[in-house]
Amino acid sequence: MTNKNLSLENLDEEFYQVTPEILESFPRFRLPLNLYIFKENVAQLEPYYRAEQRLTKEKREELFELSEEGLIFVARADHHIYAKHISKQLDLVLVDKNLKPSEIIEIFQIALTRRIHEFYEQPVKPTFEKLVSDISVLIEYLWEDQYRLKGLIKNLLTTYSLPNMAYNAGIIGIALFYDVQGKNLTKKHLTQIALGLFTYDLGLARLPKILLEKKQNLTPEEQNKINNHPLNGAKILRKLDITEAVTLQCHLEHHEYMDGSGYPRKLSGADISLSGAITALAHTFSEILTQNDPTPPTREILNKLSGMKNKYNPNLISSLSKIFIHDLMK
Numbered sequence: 001m002t003n004k005n006l007s008l009e010n011l012d013e014e015f016y017q018v019t020p021e022i023l024e025s026f027p028r029f030r031l032p033l034n035l036y037i038f039k040e041n042v043a044q045l046e047p048y049y050r051a052e053q054r055l056t057k058e059k060r061e062e063l064f065e066l067s068e069e070g071l072i073f074v075a076r077a078d079h080h081i082y083a084k085h086i087s088k089q090l091d092l093v094l095v096d097k098n099l100k101p102s103e104i105i106e107i108f109q110i111a112l113t114r115r116i117h118e119f120y121e122q123p124v125k126p127t128f129e130k131l132v133s134d135i136s137v138l139i140e141y142l143w144e145d146q147y148r149l150k151g152l153i154k155n156l157l158t159t160y161s162l163p164n165m166a167y168n169a170g171i172i173g174i175a176l177f178y179d180v181q182g183k184n185l186t187k188k189h190l191t192q193i194a195l196g197l198f199t200y201d202l203g204l205a206r207l208p209k210i211l212l213e214k215k216q217n218l219t220p221e222e223q224n225k226i227n228n229h230p231l232n233g234a235k236i237l238r239k240l241d242i243t244e245a246v247t248l249q250c251h252l253e254h255h256e257y258m259d260g261s262g263y264p265r266k267l268s269g270a271d272i273s274l275s276g277a278i279t280a281l282a283h284t285f286s287e288i289l290t291q292n293d294p295t296p297p298t299r300e301i302l303n304k305l306s307g308m309k310n311k312y313n314p315n316l317i318s319s320l321s322k323i324f325i326h327d328l329m330k
Contacts, residue, residue, distance in 0.1 A: 014075065014076055014077075015036065015045060015073040015074065015075055015076060016074060016076060016098035016099065017067075017070055017072065017073055017098045018035065018067055018072045018073065018074050018098075019067060019095065019096060019097075019098075020064050020067045020068055021092065021095045021096075022086070022092060022095070022096055023063065023064060023067055023072075025085070025086070025089050025092055026085065028055075028060070029054050029055045029056075029060065030052050030053070030054055030055070031049060031051065031052070031055070032051055032052065032081055032085060033051050033075075033078045033081045033082060033085075034047065034049065034050055034051050034074070034075065034078060035047075035048045035049040035063070035072055035073070035074060036048055036072070036074070036075065037066060037071055037072060037073070038070075038071045038073060040071075045073060048063075048066075048072065049063070051081075076103075079103055079106075083103065083106050083107045083110055084110060086107055087107050087108075087110040087111035087114065088111070090107070090108075090111045090133070090134045090137045090138075091133075093107055093108070093137065094137065094140060094141060101151045102151070102155075104141075105151050105155050108138060108141075108152070109155075109157065109167065111134050112131075112134055112135070112138070112167050112170070112198065113157070113161075113163040113164060113166075113167050114163075115127070115131040115134050116131065116162075116166045116167065116198060116199070117161075117162075117163040118130070118131070119131045119199065119202070120162060120163065120202060120205035120206070121205075123202060123206070123236050123240070124240075125240060128240050131198070131199070132195065135170075135191070135194050135195055135198055136191065138194070139187060139191050139194055142174070142190075143187055143190075146178060149174065149178065152171045152175075153171060153172070153175055153323065153324070156168045156171060156172070156286070156289060157290065158289060158290055158295045159290060160290040160291050161290075162201055162204065162205050164286075164290060165201060165283070165286045165287065165290060166197070166198050166199065166200065166201055167198070168282070168285070168286035168289060168290070169197050169198075169279065169282040169283050169285075169286045170194060170197040170198040170282075172281075172285055172286065172320070173194075173197035173250075173278045173282040174190065174193070174194055174197065175323050176278045176281070176282065176316060176319055176320060176323070177189075177190060177193050177275075177278060178190075179319045179323060180274065180278075180315075180316070180319060189246060192244045192246040192247050193246050193247065193250065193275050193278070195242070195247045196246065196247035196249065196250025196251060196275060196279065197250055197278075197279055197282065199237070199250075199251070200233070200250045200251050200254050200279050200283065201229075201233065201254075201283075202232075202233035202236055202237070202251065203228075203229030203230055203231065203232035203233030203234070203235075203251065204226075204233070206229075206232060206233075206236070207225060207226070211225065211226075227263045227264050228264055230251050230253070230254060230255055230263070230264055231252065231264055233251040234251040234252050237251060245273070245275075246273075246275045247275075249273040249275040249276040249279075250275050250276065250278075250279040252264075252276065253265075253272055253273060253275075253276025253277070253279065253280065254276065254279040254280050254283050255280065256268075256272050256276055256280060257280070257310075257311040257312070258272065258277075258309070258310060258311055258313060259310045259311065261311075262280075262311075272313075277312070277313040277316055278316060280311075280312060281305070281312045281313065281320060284305065284308075285301060285305065285320065288301045288304065288305075289301060298324050298325075299325070302317075302320065302321050302324060302325065305317050305320065306321070
C-alpha cells in the first residue's frame with residue numbers, strides 16, 4: 001500500500017468510494033481488501049487499512065464515520081476481490097453509485113452464473129430463492145434504466161457451460177422481450193420470463209453427465225431422456241410452486257420449432273408461446289456463441305439464424321438483428 005497523489009478529477013479512474021452500506025456487508029473485523037483514506041489538506045490518498053488485519057471496535061467505528069464523510073476508498077485494481085464479495089449480496093449494486101457499468105456487468109455475471117450453477121446442482125427451495133432474489137435485482141437495475149441492457153448484451157459470455165448458456169439466454173431473452181412488448185411491458189411479466197430464461201435448461205442439467213458427454217450414438221432410451229428434459233425441468237419448477245405459464249413455457253418450449261420438427265411436443269407456428277419462442281432463439285444464439293472456437297462474430301451468428309426462419313419466429317429474428325446491429329453496432 002502506497003500513498004497516491006491524485007487530483008479529484010482523476011481519482012475515479014483508479015479508486016472508488018466505499019459507502020457505509022458496503023462496509024456493513026463485509027466481515028465485521030477482518031475486511032478482504034485494502035482501504036485508503038483521502039487527506040483533504042494534501043489532496044492525497046493514504047493507506048488506512050490493510051486487508052485481513054483485525055479491526056478494533058474503535059477503529060471500526062472510526063472507519064464508518066470516515067466512510068459517511070466520503071473519505072474511504074478502495075483501489076479499482078482490487079475490483080476482482082470486491083466483485084466476488086458484492087456478488088454474494090447482489091442488491092448492493094443498487095446502492096453503490098461508484099461502480100462503473102463494466103464493473104457492475106462483471107458482478108452480475110459472477111452472481112448469476114454462480115446462482116444458476118447452485119440451482120442446477122440442487123434444485124431445492126433455498127437455492128431457488130437465492131436465484132430469484134438475484135434475478136429480481138437484475139430486473140430492478142434494468143427497470144431503472146433499460147439502456148443498461150446494451151452493456152450486458154455487448155458482454156455476453158463466450159465459454160461453454162450450462163450456467164453460461166443460461167446467463168446469455170437470460171440477457172438476450174430479456175432484450176427481446178423488451179423490444180417485442182414495448183410500452184406494454186410490465187415488471188411482473190419481465191420478472192416471470194426472466195426466471196424461465198435463466199433456468200430453462202434445468203431438465204438437461206439434471207441428466208447424468210455421462211449421458212450429456214457421450215460421443216457414440218444414443219440408444220432410444222437415452223434419446224428419450226434427452227427429448228423429455230424440457231418436461232422434467234418444468235416438473236421441478238412446479239414442485240417449487242412455480243405455476244406462471246410465462247415461466248414454465250421457457251422450459252417446455254425451448255426446443256420447439258416453427259415447422260413442428262422440435263420436441264418434446266412437436267408444436268408449430270402459433271401454438272408456440274412468445275416466451276417459448278424467445279427462449280428457443282436465445283438458446284440457439286448462445287449455443288452458437290459458446291460452442292465454436294474461435295468465437296464467431298455477431299453478424300455471422302445473425303446471418304446463420306436468418307437462414308433458419310423455418311425453425312424460429314421470423315419477427316423475433318428481426319428483433320434480434322435490430323438489437324445487435326442497429327442498436328449496438330452502429
